[in-house]
Amino acid sequence: MKTEVFIAGGGVGGLTLAVKLARRGVHVVIAEQLSKESNAYKGELIQPKTLAILERLGVLDHIEENGHPIDQLRFQEVHRNHGELPQEINLTELNYSRVASNYDHALMVPHEKTKEILRNKGKSYEEYFHYLPGTRFLGFENGMAKVKRKKETFHIQAQVYIGAEGRSSPTRDAMNVQVERKDYNHHFLTVTIPRPEDFTKGKIITTTSCFLGLFPLPDNEVRTVFLIKAGEYKTIKEKGLEYLYQAYSELEPELSAGVRSIKDWKKVQLMIPYTYHVDRYYTGSLAIIGDAAHTVHPMAGEGMNLAIQDADVLGELLAWCKEENKRYIDHLHYYEDVRRPRVSFLLTLSHLSALVYSFQYEWWRKFRMLAVQRIYDDDQLHVKQMLNISGLGRWDFNLLDRAIQGSMLPARKKKVSDRKQQQYLFSEAEDYPWKRNEKGMIT
Ligand SMILES: Cc1cc2nc3c(=O)[nH]c(=O)nc-3n(C[C@H](O)[C@H](O)[C@H](O)COP(=O)(O)OP(=O)(O)OC[C@H]3O[C@@H](n4cnc5c(N)ncnc54)[C@H](O)[C@@H]3O)c2cc1C
Structure with missing residues (x-):
């Protein structure tokens, strides 16, 4: 079998890339090892930049119809009282609408x-899109992709392998990266679990522990996510589901009926967070996207978004190569140039968010509470935080920001104007720099 682009893996990253290419008349073959839907939980929070990408692919309306909008991230600190209602000690609400963009919310989609x-x-692009379910990619042989479907093994020849x-x-x-x-x-x-109809706002509820x-x-x-100590899963399972029922009910009484719908531990998935980031995204005619290249701590809800954003940049590059009659392999470096620094930045941001919830000391909780509240009180911190996690742009935190966040300096009174923010939103020329002509204009 022959194609222009071969993609191993039909997850969100591989599919976004394939749709993007097929739309632009590039022939793709995707080998996906699963033959039907998976039951494993994976990313559901779609960030604003990803919504913009999905809109350009012509699927946003359908995605919105199947999603629940999240316009705020809410952080609630409580005292947990055994057998009684929790007592709120602080609530901070960070708003996606602080980012100067039409994409002013995130979306939870199964x-x-x-x-x-x-x-x-x-x-719908049947001439160009060839999806092979139940087909496992085994590796490379004689410069071609070797795949297996049922008992049959065959080779796929392509100009680029993703x-x-x-x-x-x-x-x-095969790329031999670190x-x-x-x-x-x-x-x-x-x-x-089920939720009451009026339970529409997402939140993170925390106590000291x-x-x-x-x-x-x-x-x-x-979707609920409950933090446990590493290695504690077995002990918690031995305590029985009653342990979860009690914890959820004491932290969020509105979900006490919903949590009791869990009748079997099989429904509860253990998620072990870890991170890595490869040193190279491409070698010769091979490139990797999404979790193949980087894995991020789930705290900031970025993994799926990074995969889709990788696919967008790589897809645009490969489609441009075809349209301009350029060799794919001579231009793959652009993909790494754009994506690697952005992914590194978000990996650090997610790692810092994870650290905020990694220690169970009262003094640490007080520090966290103040630091999160400061993000709200200081508009520049608020804008930076939401802009960065939205994926729509990048505005680095500096020492002054951290001093304000750590309450060493007072919060700034001034609001950040939309105009100021626009300098930090990614432009088309930054997303797709190979399209710039000598005058720096997008062609
Ligand atoms: C429990 C959990 C919760 C998460 N929550 C979030 C969240 O809220 N927000 C968020 O953005 N991210 C979240 N993530 C991360 C997110 O799911 C991943 O980052 C994202 O799915 C990566 O997309 P991908 O396309 O790179 O890889 P995957 O989604 O892993 O897709 C890879 C595909 O390749 C197939 N495959 C693998 N090997 C082969 C082979 N040899 N041959 C053929 N096919 C193959 C697999 O079957 C799969 O379909 C979560 C992850 C987990 C596990």
Whole structure:
């Protein structure tokens, strides 16, 4: 079999890339090892930059119809009282609308639904989009991709080979890049449960020792994420589901009925956070995107977004190469030039967010509470935080910001104007720099 671009892995990254290419008349073959939907929980929070990308792919309306909007991130600190209602000691609400963009919210969409919408879009370009379910990519042989479907093994020849296989990536192995994994002192239990209809706002509820993240989904469901110490899963399981029922009910009484719908530990997924970032995104005619290239701590809800944003830049580059009659392999460096620094930045941001919830001391909780509240009180911190996690731009925190956040200096009174912010939003020339002509204009 022959194609222009071969993609190993039909997750959100691989599918976005394939749709983008097929739309622009580039022939793609995607090999996806699964033959049907997966039950494993994966990313559901779609950030504003990703919404912009999905809009350009022509699927945003469908995604919005299947999503629950999140316009704020709310951080609630409580005292947990056994058998009684929790007592709120602080609530901070950070707003996506502080970012000067039309994309003023994030969206919770069931992961498999996002994939289904992308797959269906791809299939509408039947001449160019070739999706092979139940087909496992094994590695390279004689300069071609070797794949296996049922008992049959065959080769696919392409001009470029993209690894979008997620955390375990034969393409990455073939590139021989460095992967250094970092682990955390905590794990998460995650489960989707029913929610009351009016429970529409997401929040993170914390005490000195507990963390419960709640992110409403459509159809009156809510995705929950409960932090445990690393290695504690077995002990918690032995305590029985009653342990979870009690913790959830004491932290968020509105979900005490919903949590009791969990009847089996099989519904509860253990999520072990870790991070890595490869040193190279491409070698010769091979490139990797998404979790194959980097894995991020889930605290800031970025993993899926980084995969889709990688796919957008790489897809635009490959489509441009075809349209301009340029050799793909001569231009792959642009993909790494744009994406690697942005991913590094978000990896650090997510890591810092994870540290904020990694220590169980009262003094640490007080520091966290003040630091989060300061983000709200100081408009520049608020704008920077939301702009950075939205993916729409990048505005680095400096020493002054950190001193204000750490309450060493007072919060600034001045609001950040939209005009000022616009300098930090990614322009088309920054997203796709290879399109600039000698005058620096996008062609
Ligand atoms: C529990 C959990 C919660 C998360 N929550 C969030 C969140 O809220 N927000 C967020 O943005 N991110 C979140 N993430 C991270 C996010 O899911 C991933 O970063 C994202 O799915 C990466 O996309 P990807 O396309 O690179 O890889 P994947 O989604 O892993 O897709 C890889 C695909 O390749 C296929 N594959 C693998 N090997 C082969 C092979 N050899 N041959 C053929 N096919 C192959 C797999 O079956 C899969 O379909 C979460 C992850 C987990 C596990």
